[in-house]
Amino acid sequence: MVLPRYVLAPAHLTGDVFGWQLHRGGLYLDCHETFAENFDRDVEAAMDWAEQIVGTRQDWRHTRDGGRDAWIATDDREVAGTDVLRSIEPGTLVVAVGPGASGKSTFAAEAGIVTVVCLDSLREQIGGDAGDQALTPAAVIEQNILLEKHLSEGTTLYLDSTNVEVRVRAELIERARRHGRPVVALRFLPHLDTCRSRNAERPANRRVPDDVLAWQHSLALAATPKALLAEGFTAAHDIFTPL
Helix, strand or coil: CCCCEEEEEEEEEECCEEEEEEEECCEEEEEEECCCCCHHHHHHHHHHHHHHHHCCCCCCEEEEECCEEEEEEECCCCEECHHHHHHCCCCCEEEEECCCCCCHHHHHHHHCCCCEEEHHHHHHHHHCCCCCHHHHHHHHHHHHHHHHHHHHHCCCEEEECCCCCHHHHHHHHHHHHHCCCCEEEEEECCCHHHHHHHHHCCCHHHCCCHHHHHHHHHHHHHCCHHHHHHHCCCEEEEECCCC
16 A cells, blocks of 8 residues: 655744644645754754654655645555455464554454454453553453463454553564464554544543553554564554544
8 A cells, every 4th residue: 555645845834933834645744833044954854853753764855846845755664454464374363553542443343353352341341441550450361361262272363452562562472472373463653643632532531641642652653564573573564544
């Protein structure tokens, strides 16, 4: 799948404020005031800012359309949708990697995945409250019991939790290896503001604190497919999340 192009351009933001705007596929993403008085340095700083939003380094191409400067780049990540599951071998442990409200559960529902182990659901079963973090240790114990069961039976399993920490993923990889099962990572990384917006729409007991959400997002940003493969995953994919 080819992602829409990013367009970074100087803009009149409001009043006497000038700065930069970032768009993707014609959709507004974000804006920022001017970074530096020197135009060349301002351009470099704007690119750095835009790449933090995009999540990867970009090859920016300067253009002057109608006399207006702009820089254009295409995110060259290999991205996938629910069709990626067609290539997954039966008996695979599929590990979602992404911050809260990044679309992991929605993906599972849209893909029609039959066997899902979800920490929220386990907290609900154990204590009647999916958002009660005090129930997490007990939910993780139950999760590991279910993982052992499904891996030993050769069931294709989707693990629906954040899994943004390296140590957590290492344990999952080791568990799959003990059973001789492939383990595939699916990274979900929409813009942080998208996660924040979705998070705000959740019931109060399921909202992730903003600082925790930002921490999760930063860890997921570092978990590139290349990094995930180096950790020991059989395969790793970025999952496309519509704006």
